[in-house]
Amino acid sequence: MTILDKLPKPLLNLPEGKDNILITNVQYLKPQKLEDGSYSDDQLFIVYRDFDTKKKNLQIISNPTTSFYKAKDEVQSQFKTQREFLPLDQVDRIDAPYRNLPKVMYNILKDNIKSEEDKAVKMVIDRALELGKWNGIKEIHKHKGFYFSDYDILDYVYLTANLYYRPKEFTLTKSYLDIESDIYGASRFDIERGKPPISAITTIYDYDINLNKKYKPKVFTFLYRNYKRYPQQEKFENHLDEFIEVCHEEFDHKYGEADYHILLFDDEIEMMYRMFQIQHLLKPDFTGIWNMPYDLLTMHKKSMYHQIPPEVLFSHPDFKKAWCHYHLDERYKNDFKNRGDTFNCLSYTKYVDQMMFYAARRKGGKDYGSNGLDNIARIELKEKKRQWNSSATNTINAAIREYFNFVLYNINDVWLLAGIERKVGDIDDIFFKGYDSGTRIDKANRQTVSLKNLWSLGHFEKGYVMGNNINIDYISSSKQEDVVIDEEDEEKLKGALVGDPTNLNKTGEKIFGDKRSDRLFSDCIDLDAAAMYPNTKLKNNIARSTQYGRLIIKGKVSHLEYGVTPALRGGEFVDDYETQDWIKLGVKWFKLRNIEDYIEEYGKWSKKDNILIFYKDKIHDKFFEYWSDKMINILKVMYPDKKESNIKSFVKYVYRRDIKDVKAIIYNNYDDIEYQTTLLSVIDWIAEVRPIMTESGTFFKRHDETGIIPGLLILDNLLKQRKILKKQALDFKEAGDMDNFRIFDLKQNRKKVYANSEYGVSGNSGAFNYNYHIAQSVTSKGQTLISNAMTLFEDFLTDTLQFYDMNELFHYCDNIIREIPNYDDSIVLNENKTVDQVLKRLKKKCSKIENFDEDLLRKYIENIPQTALNKLYYKNNLRKFISDSDYVQNLLRKFISQTSTFMNPEKPLKRTAKYLEEATNIILEYCHYNYHYYARVERLIKSPRNSVVVIDTDSNIITVKDLKDHIDTIAGSKVNRIKIIKNEDEERVSESYKLKIINVIAVILTEAISRSLKKFEKITNVENSPIGTYSFKNEFYFTSLLVGEGKKRYLSNYKLQEGKYFPKGITDVKGFDFMKISAAPERLRKEIESIIFKHIVSDKVDIQKALKKFLKLEESIRQDLLKGDKELLSLSKVNTLDAYKDPFGTGQFKAVYVWNSLYPDREIQLPAVVNLVKVDIKTPKDISILSVEDKEMFDKIVEVLKDPNLKSGITQIAIPLDQEIPEWVLKIMDVETMVQKYMNLIEPILDCLGIKSVYKTSSGKYISNIVEIG
Secondary structure: OOHHHHOOOOOOOOOOOOOOEEEEEEEEEOOOEOOOOOEOOOEEEEEEEEOOOOEEEEEEEEOOEEEEEEEOHHHHOOOOOOOOEEEHHHEEEEEEEHHHHHHHHHHHHHOOOOOHHHHHHHHHHHHHHHOOOHHHHHHHHHOOOEEOOOOOHHHHHHHHHHHHOOOOOOOOOEEEEEEEEOOOOOOHHHHHHOOOOEEEEEEEEOOOOOOOOOOOOEEEEEEEOOOOOOOOHHHHHHOHHHHHHHHHHHHHHHHOOOEEEEEEEOOHHHHHHHHHHHHHHHOOOEEEEOOHHHHHHHHHHHHHHOOOOHHHHHOOHHHOOOOEEEEOOHHHOOOOOOOOOEEEEOOOOEEEEHHHHHHHHOOOOOOOOOOOHHHHHHHHHOOOOOOOOOOOOOOOOHHHHOHHHHHHHHHHHHHHHHHHHHHHOHHHHHHHHHHHHOOOHHHOOOHHHHHHHHHHHHHHHOOEEEEOOOOOOOOOOOOOOOOOOOOOHHHHOOOOOEOOHHHEOOOOOEEEOOEEOOOEEEEEEEEEEOOHHHHHHHHOOOOHHHEEEEEEOOOOOOOOOOOOOHHHHHHHHHHHHHHOOHHHHHHHHHOOOOHHHHHHHHHHHOOOHHHOOOOOOOOOOHHHHHHHHHHHHHHHHHOOOOOHHHHHHHHHHHHHHHOOOOEEEEEEOOOOEEEEEEHHHHHHHHHHHOOEEOOOOEEEOOHHHHOOOHHHHHHHHHHHHHHHHHHHHHHHHHOOOHHHHHHHHHHHHHHHHHHHHHHHHOOOOOOOOOOHHHHHHHHHHHHHHHHHHHHHHHHHHHOOOOOOOHHHHHHHHHHHHHOOOOOOHHHHOOOOOOHHHHHHHHHOOOOOOOOOOHHHHHHHHHOOOHHHHHHHHHOOOHHHHHHOOHHHHHHHHHHHHHOOOOOOOOOOOHHHHHHHHHHHHHHHHHHOOOOOOOOHHHHHHHOOEOOEEEEEOOEEEEEOHHHHHHHHHHHOOHHHHHHHOOOOOHHHHHHHHHHHHHHHHHHHHHHHHHHHHHHHHHHOOOOOOOOOOOOEEEEEEEEEEEEOOOOOOEEEEEEEEOOEEEEEEEEEEEOOHHHOOOOOOHHHHHHHHHHHHHHOOOOOOOHHHHHHHHHHHHHHHHHHHHOOOHHHOEEEEEOOHHHOOOHHHOHHHHHHHHHHHHOHHHOOOOOEEEEEEEEEEOOHHHHHHHHHHOHHHHHHHHHHOOOHHHOOOEEEEEEEOOOOOOHHHHHHOOHHHHHHHHHOOOHHHHHHOOOOOOEEOOOOOEEEOOOOOO
């Protein structure tokens, strides 16, 4: 039997060699209880398109049989728990009726009890069944012997289709549907039971039934005939040809020529039957509906009202049965990005909600405001819903008042659906996302489901079967597996690291005179950890089956530790171990003393050599080897006249005297095994076994021990596919082909989401791959990588970090002294450094040391050689080093002057690259401290920062302006600039010159972090990992950057992206509300954006000019409001009175009530969308101006104020969309509050600049939003 024979059996029965098919819909009917008490067969319905014949086909399978797997007895006996995966040659495939799968498995177990684990699973199931919890039999899926048994049969069909069929085409056929209901005057009770008539249904079939590329869409509009109800309908019906001509005029130039069919019916049910008859005839793969619950549930209620089973309407006769079911996802009722409504019926067509698809596909992206069709059509098509001719008309009464326009409105809505899908392709994308992963479209956006299916499919393709999801509680019927997981759910685990902007020092742009900003920066580059979380899993071989276990230290060991639980304490120990500061590790974890104590003690003892015992016997602790090496080296420098044997004897003596070992546990939660140990033994074990270490305290086996497991191969493949797609997307972007850019950007993003979500899902307790040790290991490693980067860049560029104690200081000095020089100081340096100069440098890093001993440090420095003195002085002293090295200046000057352009730091010109390479190597040897700091995560969270201005989960954004200017001054000149590009304007020459220096810095920083990562790889035992990579890549060069308060909030202008040059710059807004579509009208948003990017986040910062323009904008808004500009008014949808628990406690409803009370002849019919005007009317005194200028309205308002429903006064007045703001409203509206709403959008920007943006008079009224500078 071959591996192919072991794959799960396909359910679709096709002739051999037939594989050019695409499954478009699958439905499963469970067994139904019959009148005699027996049950019918379960049935599976598979709809597929045969691209060879261009026909849709249906297969009906009764009592379908699926495959599951049982581990061979000799394999199963080797472990206590179910495996993450097994090779297919270690399992037997068993085919069984899907409906009885758990029973079949239970009987296999019952007849084959061989271990305590077998007994335990059977006992759990038996107990559940005794208690009547019939779902408890599914606990059999958790048994260690069964695999691939918990698969949903619908996904099973798609998975096996992926394994067996390879369609050559991927064309979907789509139609679109919208209905209009006549609920004018209907009560909520009548609406709920489906009494109001469906007045119109339009469907558009946007394809040719034979899949021809050139086709005319077919438009069918079905209308309920009722001349009495709709007075204009008879005239409309008599002029259908004219109406169709209007349709062509209205829509052909936008959507192409179409065939229009307008059909009227005296009977609603006949109308619906005809609509479904055409639907069943044309058999579209998908029918898109915007806000599907309204349309489908309305038709459902309507058929029930007429005592017609709705399943009869929706089901196609070929299916031999009638069935339909609507699932309303109450968990995410108002969260359309996560909502998962589904509708299923026995049809060739699958009905989907385009609104939910649109929202889900853009989750985490740019805000687009309302999910309403009108708003999305404006965004994607620059089109909108049809407007009514009269202010008295709305969607509720349109069929009565404007019938001709009403029908056009219905058709227009459906064209908007077609137009949106043509442009964005959401149905295609989500279907094929599901198809690729072996997932039905209903679950394609559920990462927990689609990831499990994708991983299962990938395992089969590689010759393995994946284990079941053992994390579901079947007995409590928990649906934990089907929950939404955000792409960045790492923040719900240990926590993604985001830099606190309040830690930034004032090292940014000069904004007022010589005052430098702590939020506005220029010349910034980012260094982004490439696919940090997926690569972390790959590099560190992180999986359930590869772990040794997690280090747990139960009791508190030292006052220095910051971990508060046994598990966190274990992670802290590993984190400290990786710094290799053995003296500090000894103090913190083993009760050893501080370095200054031992230096002092040895100074006293060395005068009494006779009392020291020369120890010849060895101490075998690996930690002693590390610690003593550091101690001996420092003492040898402090006491150069003492014998090394004497120092060694002393070190051995104090170690034996002071060392206190600590008990610990290593717990493997995959195999459920616990190992008792001690911390000294753990260090010995690390040295001997060389496990992969993570900062959660969990250790993993190396790849050379486990091989590359299939789950990690799948993940690696996703990253490779994404890399190719991303490059293609950027090529299109640089070429200005934004349509193709968006297509490929979405494709690469799909791979990115899958790769990142695999980790995020692992932190969901109900997911297939959940394992707390795994999730924490990935997050902690990510924290370490990003904090290592931050500490490196801060110290390397601006020497920011401080030592916490003398142990760190001597560790730092000893590491530098031990470095083997590769360059001759006499060639590289202009002069040697003195003891006093070095001492002064080091003292600056010791401000946090409580008992700093300057004399001790001086004595140490006085005893080191000159080369070490020079290194101590120049480490993390980059600008000074470049100033003091004519040799390096000359190398940089040669590279800059002899290189024409340098846009990509990864691709320097070959002819001149040697100069940059040598300069980089020298700079890093003298200035880069390539060791890892103690408490690096804590430093990231708390330490002040000069250079790293943004820390955003997996990237550092660094300002390099001061270094750029320094290199320009030292290594460049105006002469060099002019030589760079001849015959071009000065601005272009200057830009190219600046970009060269920026990219020189990018090369140096990238090489620095690369060397740091290589060292980190070696320490954590992943230097030879065959997959995964640690790399920080420079992606962007920001000419200007404004950092806001809070997480992921900044404004930027960038000109380089991965070597692609954008001469005009590209602006980007992250996290600020002023760009949200719902925040302000488009012209206002653009004006705010223009001011910010012209005068603040700009090459030419001019804060004063920006303030003047903001003040001018403020006055412009005020004047436009006073002129009655309705675009500046808020929009609000207002429902009928019975939709609110407290209608008069709801501002927008009260606003409509006020309008209707004042204008009973122009009453706003609810539900409706209205404009809102702010007012502040509590007493007649508040509108005294009207007593003079509009006495009639004054009297009306005074009367309305007596209404008990308005006892708290009037704060808003609704204005119908089709009417101007009345003059009397303009005289009393609360202009300042309305102005303030928009000026508040600017306030966060001004706060970043230190500008006090709100100032009030004693009366509490706003004078201006911008009046003072702090």
